[in-house]
Amino acid sequence: MTNSGNLIREYIYLNGEPLVQVDAGSPEVLTYLHTDHLATPRYGTNSAGSTVWTWDFGAFGKEVPTGSATVNLRFPGQYFDSETGLHYNWNRYYNPATGRYVSSDLIGLIGGLNTYAYSYSNPLLRHDTSGFYAEVYQPSQNVVKIDLPSFTRPLGRMTQEQVNYYVEEIEERWSGQIGKYFVTTKITKPKPNCPLDKANIIFVHDKPSSQSPRGNAYVTSNLVMHLFNDSTGWTAAHEAGHLMNLKHMFFDHYDSTGRKVRIIEPGYEDSIMGGRRDTGPSERDIEDVLKYNDVRKHDNR
Template identity: 30%
Template sequence: MILFFAKDNHTQVAFDYTILGSLTSRKQGSKQVQFTYDTEEQLSAVINEKGEAYIFERDTKGNIIKEIGFDDMEKSYERSLAGIVQRIQRPGNRWTAYQHDALGNVIRSDYYDGTWETFSYDKNGALQETENEHITVKLERDPSGQVIKEWQNDHWIASSYDELGNRSQITSSLGAKIDVTRNELGNVLQMTASRSEQAQWTASMQYNELGQEIERILPGDVISKWQYDITGRPTHHRVSSQSRDTRRRAYNWDVNHQLRSMVNELTGVKVTYGYDEFSNLVWANQDSRQFDFLYRSVDDVGNLYETKDKKDRVYGAGSRLLETKDAKFSYDEEGNLVEKVEHNGDTWKYEYYGNGMMAKVIKPDMTEVTFKYDTLGRRIEKCSEGRATHFVWDGNTILHEYLSQANSVENASQTADLDSLVTWVFNDGFVPSAKITSEGNYSIISDYLGTPVEAYDEQGHKVWSAELDVYGRVNEFTGEKDFIPFRYQGQYEDVEIGLYYNRFRYYDPEQGNYTQVDPIGLAGGNPTLYGYVSDSNRFVDPFGLSECKGAKRLEKFRKNFTGDLKESRFNGHMDKHGMNHDVIKDILDNPDNIFYHKNNNHLLFYKDGDVVVVSGKDSGIITAYGKSDAAGVYKDIKSITDKPAITQIE
């Protein structure tokens, strides 16, 4: 065994490796995760902090042919001679069968319950058409492969692009028209949206040198302004309407980029946050009140509790939540929640399609809420009591929703109530910007994490607001709660069932967990196979699969100047230090550390002894030093961190 330690002023982590360099254990404090390998040095098991094992069995070629989960749930894989999975034998005599084309692409999936999915591809291998029993999706692409038109049954969404490949216009068969103007770095300067002959909604934005939004001007003289510290973290958010402040928040961060407090500067209310040694968000407290703690305590494997002593919940193997103070929970053979019995006797039941997507919820009063999806996990219909809500998607976000009397996607266009049509406008990503309806246009304000917090009408009147707690529950709101149904990025609240639709799973904000096991298993990287993110002040999970940073501070900036690098639009003398463009781009895209030099406003991207120096003012690459030729202050990481003028960002 080879033992290494990683240590800073706050944490020490011990790593054990095999003689060939494979990680065998990671120990931090009292928590240890272990990894075992077969004779070919292939991973054979992951043993969690509780001693539960996730086991892999392989064939002679090294392909996984069986998985046994932390909860002893087994999956077996039947493969072709080429190693391609043809059938998955799942728990409870359930199965999935796949057909492939000559290139190995999946062209058909069949499930034990009789449901199916088909896929076809163009000559470049890009998805061209996909279908299930509910909907056919067709994609038309330009010569470069960008989608220029998407059909969802009878509805279509068309896209136009500028000369740099950025999308500049969106139109739809339901009358949407969204135009986007960008600066030379790709940041959105102006966005306009309208529907048919309706009045136009407009937003104008300004950015700092890191590509972060600092101002947004909206209809009704609504202005949103952001301030950031030198590392790109938000420190102040101010929203005004007709020169009157309507929202003011101040944020305080620690050296680990953890949010320590948030102050409502209009009311004086201060919320502080606490973290454990593993960077899990574990409590929130308002105004330092002794009895006003909201706990999000975490045990050794990542299970959540609402009390400090962690005695208010019971979890089974594999982190299945079995009981809380309010309810008991039951699961099927695959770990899907199938029943919740509240302590007052009210019972909720849940049913699923063969592919694992939730199909039906039966409420305590026996009312049924049913769901339909396309093959990409996008929900296209929600129906209850003979009334259906239909959704039309633009990529990964909802563009339209409307009501109909028909419980059928196929017949929806004949019975659609177009007066109920809502058009949603999103930023580049999962953050909504506007709601366009027949009654008017509404601007949406989001916090630094991308969570909607306020909405304003065209006259600048606030018509809706909401505040979430650390579980994502709406604990305060004005207006109709579901006027804006979006919560954390990628989540849509279904008030009928108390869950948030989160693309490939449903999130239960009351428990802080998903109702299903992560479809991508250990690859998800969430705290547990049912868990949401480790820190809901910093991370989001827009697909219900894996956590990612909600507030991207430097990613867009890196994209901007790696684009400049590709087009040779930079100043300096990189090549004389022995660094080629591909190496520099890799350092910018995948740095070990990022530093800020306050004396000259430079950013230093460090990776394995190599450094790229960037001008923060001009967003330009100045120079780069390879470890063999590096001289002076940037020779190694110690010489960087020893400089008083230099601060580590990431």
């Protein structure tokens, strides 16, 4: 946006992958983004199908894009900052020339003594294929227990009591009889020396969601949930679904008048992952939790 609040550019996503870059104007200019297996945009095409932007493959992202269009998206969660030449991750900056972060990690010493490191400086061997972590137990056919090991942290003037409100909302909304399932969900404190790929992080920011880089609360692919001082309990519960490896079961598009229209996947009309704010988790959501997580019969911890 401009300083006066006029929209310059926006992006349309589906299941976490960028689909279209929309540049404001008369008429609007659409650049259709084509991503790789990591959801990194690699080339863009115009409405005629011609390639107008290309970003070649590279290990650390230092390659310079080519083409007539300007696309500032880089690796997932990164945005190219033309003033510094760095990739902006909102919480810290990444230098593609060195393949290292130049800002300290917001999680502090939770990640170890070196707050500039990433995945213990061993991204080849330390990774989480989904980006989220939940421990799911099914002691009997209709009984499900969900454990979300999570560090919680209030930021700015937010308090731990305010963070606890969101924790309670998540636990309450994801517990009880949900369809044919009897569900108990708990957000627990990770054990000492818990590997970082076995724990989520929940931040509550001291600013409104309108100042979020995505315009709302969200979960990133490195197990971090971002809530804001105006986030609702429903929003926290919806984002917690992503920590359970659940995806959005809806997508937004714009009709010929420019009005945003939400399309919900069939079968998810009454599901919290379907994006309707008057709904809670559905039986379909619990079935997806069982489908997309490693389910154990007993909690042997």
